[in-house]
Amino acid sequence: MKEPLAPPPWPASDVRIRRIGVSVTAPDGLPLVIVKVETTEPELFGVGCATFTQRPYPVVEAIEKYLAPFLEGRDPADIEDIYQAASVTSYWRGGPVLNYALAGVDLALWDIKGKLAGMPVYQLLGGRCRQAAPIYGHASGRDAAEVEDNARRFVDDGYRYVRCQVDVPGMSTYGAGERTQRAGQWDPGAYVRAVPRLFAHVRDALGEDIELLHDVHERLAPPDAVRLAKELEPFRLFFLEDPLPPEQLEHFRVLRSQTATPLAMGELITNRAEYLPLIRDRLIDFARMRVTAVGGLSVAWKIGALCDFFGVRTAWQCPGDVSPIGHAATLALDLATPNFGIQETQPFSDAARDVFPNGPTIHDGQLWPSEQPGLGIDFDPAAAEKFPPPAPLTNDAWTWARLRDGSVVKP
Numbered sequence: 555m556k557e558p559l560a561p562p563p564w565p566a567s568d569v570r571i572r573r574i575g576v577s578v579t580a581p582d583g584l585p586l587v588i589v590k591v592e593t594t595e596p597e598l599f600g601v602g603c604a605t606f607t608q609r610p611y612p613v614v615e616a617i618e619k620y621l622a623p624f625l626e627g628r629d630p631a632d633i634e635d636i637y638q639a640a641s642v643t644s645y646w647r648g649g650p651v652l653n654y655a656l657a658g659v660d661l662a663l664w665d666i667k668g669k670l671a672g673m674p675v676y677q678l679l680g681g682r683c684r685q686a687a688p689i690y691g692h693a694s695g696r697d698a699a700e701v702e703d704n705a706r707r708f709v710d711d712g713y714r715y716v717r718c719q720v721d722v723p724g725m726s727t728y729g730a731g732e733r734t735q736r737a738g739q740w741d742p743g744a745y746v747r748a749v750p751r752l753f754a755h756v757r758d759a760l761g762e763d764i765e766l767l768h769d770v771h772e773r774l775a776p777p778d779a780v781r782l783a784k785e786l787e788p789f790r791l792f793f794l795e796d797p798l799p800p801e802q803l804e805h806f807r808v809l810r811s812q813t814a815t816p817l818a819m820g821e822l823i824t825n826r827a828e829y830l831p832l833i834r835d836r837l838i839d840f841a842r843m844r845v846t847a848v849g850g851l852s853v854a855w856k857i858g859a860l861c862d863f864f865g866v867r868t869a870w871q872c873p874g875d876v877s878p879i880g881h882a883a884t885l886a887l888d889l890a891t892p893n894f895g896i897q898e899t900q901p902f903s904d905a906a907r908d909v910f911p912n913g914p915t916i917h918d919g920q921l922w923p924s925e926q927p928g929l930g931i932d933f934d935p936a937a938a939e940k941f942p943p944p945a946p947l948t949n950d951a952w953t954w955a956r957l958r959d960g961s962v963v964k965p
């Protein structure tokens with residue numbers, strides 16, 4: 555067995571990390587980066603999600619060239635020490651590429667620990683606070699009537715929470731569907747006028763019992779964000795997501811003081827210097843970071859506990875460019891987090907379920923865990939090979955919108 559490069563002074567168990575491998579697969583067209591940590595026990599391994607859809611190959615390099623040689627030979631039981639040591643061995647830290655790489659290994663180590671314990675990971679985090687995680691549906695449409703129709707489909711399926719996004723005619727509108735997300739023009743004024751009209755319609759049509767959400771996707775200047783949040787107050791949103799880009803976090807102080815609309819923020823945030831003030835100063839209602847983008851379960855668990863102390867709820871970001879392994883890990887947190895708010899997820903295709911058998915399932919508008927030990931989800935490398943990733947930049951066009959004067963919009 556290889557001796558690890560930087561072992562701790564305490565004795566290791568007989569189980570060691572033998573190999574750390576990485577695969578890139580795209581069963582639903584988006585490249586997913588999957589980590590497998592194999593141990594010296596023949597049948598004992600863990601799987602993790604290191605998916606950075608837009609830039610998968612730098613993450614693969616970070617794992618294969620640096621994390622794997624650094625960690626092979628370590629005792630996989632030392633999750634926290636491995637996280638601490640691996641996160642500073644690059645000296646520079648806190649960015650998305652290295653965080654995703656760390657997360658892939660971290661999730662796999664929690665999977666291994668759960669398998670060794672014979673328990674689902676949520677049991678290792680203190681046990682259940684709820685039986686399943688309520689989720690929200692993504693309803694979009696060309697106009698308010700089409701959004702209403704799509705929202706009703708979720709309500710009929712038992713969902714109590716629906717995110718509503720509508721096309722702004724002629725604009726490259728985030729979340730409104732493929733047809734308008736290609737590179738194009740973006741007019742924040744037209745958008746800020748369109749969204750309250752959408753919610754006036756949807757709230758009236760669906761009644762008071764359905765919780766409504768909306769994602770701005772960071773595309774507003776601070777005064778527009780204030781105006782939108784105030785004009786949405788009569789429609790009682792569950793939350794307004796990412797109203798400002800992460801470059802403008804200080805403006806949350808103004809936004810917070812101006813509106814009663816609940817605020818969710820965080821999917822582009824990767825480090826403590828950014829999320830800590832938002833939580834500590836109670837500038838948001840829902841922390842919306844991605845578990846894998848902040849570095850994995852080990853750090854996300856602490857963020858969730860931090861949020862609890864400051865009256866902030868969790869709403870971990872988890873769309874289709876997180877692998878089903880990432881969804882399973884996020885669900886483990888949801889189940890064990892008292893201050894859980896809501897979970898984003900999506901139904902995975904048959905192809906994705908072939909590559910990732912036995913994961914969580916959706917019914918009654920909630921995400922339910924598999925009760926298998928560890929993360930409770932498998933990875934089939936042979937099935938994965940049938941879905942090679944698309945060429946780089948294939949899925950990036952939705953980030954290429956520009957203002958009327960031709961300048962770039964922060965997506």
Ligand SMILES: [Mg+2]
Pocket residue numbers: 769771795796821
């Ligand atoms: Mg979002």
